Amino acid sequence: MVSAQMAPRSQLAIVSANDSDVVDLAAVRDARREPQGLPRYSPTTSLDKILRSDLPPSAVQKLDWNEGTIAPPASVSAAMVAHIQANDGAFLKWYPQLSGGEALQQELATYCGVGTENLLITNGSDDALILLCHGMLGAGKSALAPTPTYEHFCVNVLGTGAGLVRFDLDDPFVADPEALAAGIAYHRPSMVYLVSPNNPTGIQWAADEVRALAVRFPDITFVVDEAYHEFAGIDARTGRPITCAPLAMSMKNVVVTRTFSKAFCLASVRCGYVIAHPATLDELRPFYNPKSVNQLAQVAATAALREFASYYQPYIEATHEAREAFVADLESRGIDVRTGGAGNFVCVRVPEGRTAELCKRLEDDHIYVRDISARFHGYVRITIGLEMERVAEALHRALATMSPACC
Numbered sequence: 001m002v003s004a005q006m007a008p009r010s011q012l013a014i015v016s017a018n019d020s021d022v023v024d025l026a027a028v029r030d031a032r033r034e035p036q037g038l039p040r041y042s043p044t045t046s047l048d049k050i051l052r053s054d055l056p057p058s059a060v061q062k063l064d065w066n067e068g069t070i071a072p073p074a075s076v077s078a079a080m081v082a083h084i085q086a087n088d089g090a091f092l093k094w095y096p097q098l099s100g101g102e103a104l105q106q107e108l109a110t111y112c113g114v115g116t117e118n119l120l121i122t123n124g125s126d127d128a129l130i131l132l133c134h135g136m137l138g139a140g141k142s143a144l145a146p147t148p149t150y151e152h153f154c155v156n157v158l159g160t161g162a163g164l165v166r167f168d169l170d171d172p173f174v175a176d177p178e179a180l181a182a183g184i185a186y187h188r189p190s191m192v193y194l195v196s197p198n199n200p201t202g203i204q205w206a207a208d209e210v211r212a213l214a215v216r217f218p219d220i221t222f223v224v225d226e227a228y229h230e231f232a233g234i235d236a237r238t239g240r241p242i243t244c245a246p247l248a249m250s251m252k253n254v255v256v257t258r259t260f261s262k263a264f265c266l267a268s269v270r271c272g273y274v275i276a277h278p279a280t281l282d283e284l285r286p287f288y289n290p291k292s293v294n295q296l297a298q299v300a301a302t303a304a305l306r307e308f309a310s311y312y313q314p315y316i317e318a319t320h321e322a323r324e325a326f327v328a329d330l331e332s333r334g335i336d337v338r339t340g341g342a343g344n345f346v347c348v349r350v351p352e353g354r355t356a357e358l359c360k361r362l363e364d365d366h367i368y369v370r371d372i373s374a375r376f377h378g379y380v381r382i383t384i385g386l387e388m389e390r391v392a393e394a395l396h397r398a399l400a401t402m403s404p405a406c407c
């Protein structure tokens with residue numbers, strides 16, 4: 001197959017040998033094959049700096065990793081403490097209940113509206129993505145990901161020896177299923193990775209669009225990463241956040257991954273899960289470690305699910321409101337803020353070459369945001385918390401001195 005990177009534009013106007021559809025030139029134009037070499041993923045976290053500082057957590061705004069921004073409810077910590085202290089710590093010497101344990105499996109099935117046979121609980125959703133890559137990819141295979149996207153997935157793909165096709169959408173803040181379909185038809189990957197809502201652009205892939213792709217390309221596995229599911233837009237038909245979970249129950253080539261690290265404010269405990277057809281889960285099981293979900297994570301996640309309506313739902317709604325207010329505030333200040341409309345984060349465009357400087361300036365105000373310019377040129381990403389006015393002001397102050405044209 002001709003690599004889009006190597007092919008002159010005229011060569012891209014082809015009819016794929018495997019497909020009768022004419023490939024959309026614009027769609028394949030910006031796809032880039034990952035160059036050979038060791039996969040790189042070098043995230044930086046503000047946590048070490050925050051822990052070293054004398055400031056109380058309330059004085060710091062940690063908005064760099066899209067974590068939840070409030071503590072989990074007291075009942076969650078109480079359940080973890082109770083587990084640690086039960087029988088003078090006697091449970092700690094044993095391995096955890098296997099596969100996340102029955103209590104969490106049941107609670108999660110109810111929460112997701114799926115059967116327990118559709119669930120595989122993992123050590124965070126990163127663990128789920130690693131499992132999918134190791135179970136389904138390898139040398140001679142490839143994955144296609146609309147970019148910019150969650151970079152750690154790309155590392156996992158390359159780590160299996162598979163190829164990676166980065167597929168740049170014309171407008172990264174608009175999901176374009178037609179362009180994507182043309183890119184898939186052209187590149188014929190073994191797997192397509194769709195993050196919905198996408199980190200960092202906030203775009204979403206509707207279930208109907210994913211179904212159409214999964215029907216058209218039955219040999220390709222569509223992994224829909226719903227790490228930010230709870231912060232998705234509302235599906236008018238169900239009144240609930242947009243999701244591909246029902247599709248994943250019925251179609252063997254659609255898989256959904258989710259996590260407790262974001263809306264459930266439990267990133268430190270490491271718990272995620274896969275929703276899929278039982279036959280697809282059977283394919284993954286040989287690569288799955290059933291004791292990978294530690295008992296504290298099981299206890300915490302189970303307790304958290306029981307508090308969804310009372311504690312998390314109001315937090316999620318408040319975050320949606322905070323995002324809208326923050327975007328309006330930044331726009332009114334003339335700051336170039338971008339979002340595809342969902343997720344607990346937004347992107348801010350920064351004058352050429354100044355992303356690191358902006359992050360440093362905000363850090364001086366104890367606000368930590370993420371410089372994502374290495375994968376998304378010219379942008380920083382800001383997690384949405386519940387107190388964003390201070391962030392807007394600090395951002396405005398910093399940007400005003402960096403570029404007169406900006407503000």
Ligand SMILES: Cc1ncc(COP(=O)(O)O)c(C=O)c1O
Pocket residue numbers: 065066123124125126127150195199225227258259260261267271272
């Ligand atoms: C899109 C996406 N998927 C997965 C993850 C990893 O989440 P977890 O903490 O469940 O491993 C992240 C974390 O930022 C993410 O942004």
